Amino acid sequence: MTKYVALLRGIGPTNPDMRNENLRGVAEGLGFENVSTVISSGNVVFESDRTDVAALEAEMEAAWPSRLGFESATVIRSQQELSRLVDLAPFGGLEHQQTTYLLVTFSKHPLKVDFDLPYSPPDQDYRLVAATPGELFTVSDLTSRAGLGAMSWLETEFGKQLTSRTWLTVARILKRMG
DSSP, rough: OEEEEEESSSTTTSSSSGGGHHHHHHHHTTTTTEEEEOOTSEEEEEEESOOOOOHHHHHHHHHHHIIOOOOOOOEEEHEEEEEEHHHHHHTOOOOOSEEEEEEEEEEEEOOOSOOOOOOOOOSEEEEEOOOOOEEEEEEEETSSSSGHHHHHHHHHHOOOEEEEEEEEHHHHHHHOOO
């Protein structure tokens, strides 16, 4: 069995249909095992003996509207893939804190970065510090309002088949995976 996390885009915990217990119920109904959730932002940890990640994503994406009434792009990563990201140490010695926001953006499709890294968009207080074929790593300076636009910029540059998590959330997901 492989441990996975489904990272759902646009989950709002104030929407009763998007609550963790509902997300877990759908995943269990699809036959996944040892289902749990991590915080209330659409992180569903599960186990499956299936290895076709694209098929797992498609199955989950089809289930959200039919069972809970909302659509959500769903990006799945294995425990091994998340562990490799941590081993990369993409943020160097930086820490996620009140003034420094470390964000990992996961893509459903391979990414093409057409500029040298690190890259800072003009007049912005965030920078893209690293990238893999499926993830983007940004650092935002929260002491400036210009640092708050990283997610919008990422969508403009790379499309909407993305979902982002803080580096702290990635650590929490890995901890839950065991």
